[in-house]
Amino acid sequence: MSDTVLEVKNIWKEFPGVIALKGINETFLKGEVHAIVGENGAGKSTLIKIISGVFSPNKGDIFLKGKKVRFGSPIDAKSHGIVTIFQELSVLPNLSVAENIFIGQEKTNLGFLSYGDLYKRTKEILEQLEIADISPSTITGTLSVAYQQLIEIGRAVATKADVIIMDEPTSSLTENEVKTLFKIIGKLKDNGVTVIYISHKLDEIFQIADRVTIMRDGEKVGIYNIDEVVEDRIIELMVGRKLENYYIKDSKPRNEVILQVKGFNGEKFRNVSFDLRKGEILGFSGLVGAGRTELMMSLFGFLPYDKGEIYLKGKKINIKSPLDAINYNIGLVPEDRKLQGLILIMTVRENITLPGLDRIKIAGFIKLAEEYRIAKQKVEELSIKTPSIEQKALNLSGGNQQKVVLAKWLNLRPEILILDEPTRGIDVGAKAEIYKLMNEMAKEGISIIMVSSELPEILAMSDRVAVMAEGELTAVLERDEVSEEKIMHYATPRSVLSKAS
Amino acid sequence: MKRIFQIKEIGILIILLVLMGFLGITTRSFLTSENLLTALLNISFIAIMAFGETMVIITAGIDLSVGSILGISSVVIALLLHDYHMAMVPAILSGLLMGTTMGLVNGFLITKLKLPPFIATMGMLSIGRGLAYVLTGGWPISPFPETFTNIGQGKLFGIPNPVLFMIVLAIIAHIFLKYTVLGRRIYAVGGNLNAARLSGVKVDKILILVYAIAGFLAGISGFLMTAWLGVGQANAGQGYELDVIAAAVIGGTSLMGGEGTILGTILGAAIMGILRNGLILLGVSSFWQQVAIGLVIIFAIAFDRLRGGLRK
Ligand SMILES: Nc1ncnc2c1ncn2[C@@H]1O[C@H](COP(=O)(O)OP(=O)(O)OP(=O)(O)O)[C@@H](O)[C@H]1O
Ligand SMILES: [Mg+2]
Numbered sequence: 001m002s003d004t005v006l007e008v009k010n011i012w013k014e015f016p017g018v019i020a021l022k023g024i025n026e027t028f029l030k031g032e033v034h035a036i037v038g039e040n041g042a043g044k045s046t047l048i049k050i051i052s053g054v055f056s057p058n059k060g061d062i063f064l065k066g067k068k069v070r071f072g073s074p075i076d077a078k079s080h081g082i083v084t085i086f087q088e089l090s091v092l093p094n095l096s097v098a099e100n101i102f103i104g105q106e107k108t109n110l111g112f113l114s115y116g117d118l119y120k121r122t123k124e125i126l127e128q129l130e131i132a133d134i135s136p137s138t139i140t141g142t143l144s145v146a147y148q149q150l151i152e153i154g155r156a157v158a159t160k161a162d163v164i165i166m167d168e169p170t171s172s173l174t175e176n177e178v179k180t181l182f183k184i185i186g187k188l189k190d191n192g193v194t195v196i197y198i199s200h201k202l203d204e205i206f207q208i209a210d211r212v213t214i215m216r217d218g219e220k221v222g223i224y225n226i227d228e229v230v231e232d233r234i235i236e237l238m239v240g241r242k243l244e245n246y247y248i249k250d251s252k253p254r255n256e257v258i259l260q261v262k263g264f265n266g267e268k269f270r271n272v273s274f275d276l277r278k279g280e281i282l283g284f285s286g287l288v289g290a291g292r293t294e295l296m297m298s299l300f301g302f303l304p305y306d307k308g309e310i311y312l313k314g315k316k317i318n319i320k321s322p323l324d325a326i327n328y329n330i331g332l333v334p335e336d337r338k339l340q341g342l343i344l345i346m347t348v349r350e351n352i353t354l355p356g357l358d359r360i361k362i363a364g365f366i367k368l369a370e371e372y373r374i375a376k377q378k379v380e381e382l383s384i385k386t387p388s389i390e391q392k393a394l395n396l397s398g399g400n401q402q403k404v405v406l407a408k409w410l411n412l413r414p415e416i417l418i419l420d421e422p423t424r425g426i427d428v429g430a431k432a433e434i435y436k437l438m439n440e441m442a443k444e445g446i447s448i449i450m451v452s453s454e455l456p457e458i459l460a461m462s463d464r465v466a467v468m469a470e471g472e473l474t475a476v477l478e479r480d481e482v483s484e485e486k487i488m489h490y491a492t493p494r495s496v497l498s499k500a501s
Numbered sequence: 502m503k504r505i506f507q508i509k510e511i512g513i514l515i516i517l518l519v520l521m522g523f524l525g526i527t528t529r530s531f532l533t534s535e536n537l538l539t540a541l542l543n544i545s546f547i548a549i550m551a552f553g554e555t556m557v558i559i560t561a562g563i564d565l566s567v568g569s570i571l572g573i574s575s576v577v578i579a580l581l582l583h584d585y586h587m588a589m590v591p592a593i594l595s596g597l598l599m600g601t602t603m604g605l606v607n608g609f610l611i612t613k614l615k616l617p618p619f620i621a622t623m624g625m626l627s628i629g630r631g632l633a634y635v636l637t638g639g640w641p642i643s644p645f646p647e648t649f650t651n652i653g654q655g656k657l658f659g660i661p662n663p664v665l666f667m668i669v670l671a672i673i674a675h676i677f678l679k680y681t682v683l684g685r686r687i688y689a690v691g692g693n694l695n696a697a698r699l700s701g702v703k704v705d706k707i708l709i710l711v712y713a714i715a716g717f718l719a720g721i722s723g724f725l726m727t728a729w730l731g732v733g734q735a736n737a738g739q740g741y742e743l744d745v746i747a748a749a750v751i752g753g754t755s756l757m758g759g760e761g762t763i764l765g766t767i768l769g770a771a772i773m774g775i776l777r778n779g780l781i782l783l784g785v786s787s788f789w790q791q792v793a794i795g796l797v798i799i800f801a802i803a804f805d806r807l808r809g810g811l812r813k
């Protein structure tokens with residue numbers, strides 16, 4: 001196993017105000033799955049962006065099969081057999097699935113694309129990904145984020161590569177798709193492909209990795225063979241201290257019903273009715289495409305709804321726009337931070353205060369001192385890693401961007417907070433903080449709807465769990481009766497269940 | 502980040518100073534206070550409109566109709582003063598109202614009928630100009646009472662009034678964009694429309710507002726130009742939209758939205774104005790002047806695209 005494919009030596013990278021990498025050394029072996037873990041902002045994405053030619057390092061060298069290389073771009077790296085799936089989706093929404101998978105390597109006949117062949121090969125890839133129900137000609141942008149993520153994985157698989165780098169590939173996938181991905185990774189490994197795998201989900205790492213590198217503050221603080229290390233040790237190295245009480249949940253819902261949704265219908269959901277009690281954490285579980293996000297977006301006034309009633313504290317209300325929702329003291333942390341959560345070219349400060357500007361104004365002017373104070377306070381409270389509150393959101397690491405989105409809404413102190421995948425891309429330490437925060441908010445009487453594809457957090461944090469399948473609410477389970485099996489049962493589409501029986 | 506913005510504006514300032522230095526050396530008349538004031542005066546009509554255009558472009562829109570709005574506002578004021586002997590203040594206000602209304606129509610076409618800004622304002626460009634000709638029959642309108650022309654032709658401390666208007670409006674526009682809730686929301690809409698909406702920003706309202714402001718400021722330019730020239734003409738401001746957009750873009754306003762400042766736009770307008778002025782002083786034929794200006798615009802927008810490409 002001493003076949004080194006890729007080696008990085010003494011890599012340094014500095015951004016204005018931050019040293020993201022401080023002399024990283026690492027070797028990657030042929031046919032291994034090499035995990036990299038670390039807190040948000042530890043420098044994981046920066047490292048792989050340097051390997052794949054997005055950034056050039058301030059110092060240090062990269063060796064591919066013993067030869068010193070430096071790539072000018074990801075395309076350059078790809079032509080040398082290093083393919084990267086970046087943390088940020090990079091599928092082209094206006095192109096078809098086939099075009100996205102084979103972009104840059106379409107076979108041409110006299111300059112014309114040969115679609116027959118392209119579609120045939122795309123079908124093969126989609127079958128591997130176990131999403132053969134999608135047609136190769138589907139426009140990628142019409143698919144859900146999870147499918148787009150799978151397409152992105154397909155693109156990497158379709159390339160003859162020696163090294164495939166995956167930066168948080170499972171952050172928007174649910175269990176089934178993750179299983180498929182792991183099968184694919186297994187096959188890649190058998191074919192001698194090296195997979196560099198970044199994830200915040202440590203259980204995944206224990207399932208598929210051969211070795212794990214732990215990073216902290218731009219440095220490598222450990223490397224282990226996976227069977228020679230335990231989860232707690234990894235966390236301790238990542239966070240720099242022992243982490244206790246990962247899930248804290250001792251809030252109890254009050255009796256008072258704060259929100260009632262009756263017979264709610266929209267494009268992607270039908271006849272949904274449920275109650276939310278004061279101080280309750282109501283989990284929403286389901287498979288990708290079950291309609292949870294669309295339901296929340298309609299409740300929040302972002303998407304239209306056809307039929308149905310919403311009662312707030314017994315009074316019928318009409319929410320026609322997000323502003324209406326905000327005025328009723330409802331907040332929503334959307335699923336996709338880059339497309340919906342943040343204004344990337346604005347600063348951390350401007351992002352945090354955007355929904356609450358009306359509360360810090362005087363005669364139409366923003367009270368700047370107040371604004372700075374709020375931004376600083378939230379950055380501190382959520383330990384958002386940024387050189388200053390004047391940094392553009394664009395330049396933050398993925399997890400820290402997510403925290404900025406949370407900060408926006410926490411600042412408003414809503415009565416009802418809808419969280420759509422709140423811990424997506426967030427490191428273990430920060431996750432624990434968010435759970436703690438949710439628990440505290442619930443105790444204060446804030447009601448929380450948490451849409452999540454991570455069963456462990458649904459099970460640990462919810463007072464009740466609503467399960468959706470194919471746009472319908474199939475069950476609302478009480479805390480003492482909920483289990484993984486039950487959730488999976490109700491989340492599985494009826495059509496599949498009836499086929500099975 | 503502030504530092505980079507400053508650097509960006511300093512870059513424009515340096516280009517401007519180099520241009521001025523070059524003209525100062527190569528022509529004798531450029532660095533005279535008389536010539537500089539003339540240049541400033543010419544710049545002021547463009548710059549005032551460019552403040553509105555900057556706001557429109559920050560929302561990732563475009564307003565092609567500002568030149569026509571200048572024209573129709575000018576004609577409305579001139580007709581009311583000359584043909585209807587209306588008092589000065591109501592006449593001016595009517596002209597500004599005309600401009601604002603045209604802007605509102607742009608805003609409604611874009612938000613309610615969902616027309617692309619380019620198409621909506623191109624239509625209004627034609628409609629505005631056409632109406633101006635209809636109202637005047639193509640004839641210039643003059644003379645006006647002296648109290649009116651004095652506003653355009655007068656000076657305070659040796660500085661022409663239109664220049665003073667430009668300075669005051671620049672300060673107001675700058676403060677508006679930088680320090681008010683509405684200003685912040687204008688940037689938010691251009692930065693990411695969906696995120697802005699999810700943050701409770703009434704996107705349509707903001708869009709209508711910026712087009713109305715652009716129309717209003719074009720109206721002010723129309724009023725000042727009429728008072729300065731002492732004549733109202735249907736073709737006033739024809740083709741100005743190009744200079745106005747160029748001023749904003751040269752000044753660092755990104756056509757992709759979300760970025761731009763009033764300070765940058767003033768510098769952009771100054772570069773455009775000084776360039777025209779210099780080309781005249783250098784004796785470049787007016788035909789070649791157009792070629793040169795065109796090159797500058799292309800260069801500036803290409804530069805914006807390059808910057809946009811670097812931005813993910
Ligand atoms: N383009 C950039 N400009 C400035 N700073 C940057 C840029 N990209 C990353 N950084 C900073 O470098 C540090 C490392 O970021 P990186 O994205 O590598 O973290 P990460 O380990 O991938 O975190 P996450 O788990 O949140 O994705 C962070 O402090 C981040 O703010
Ligand atoms: Mg990352």
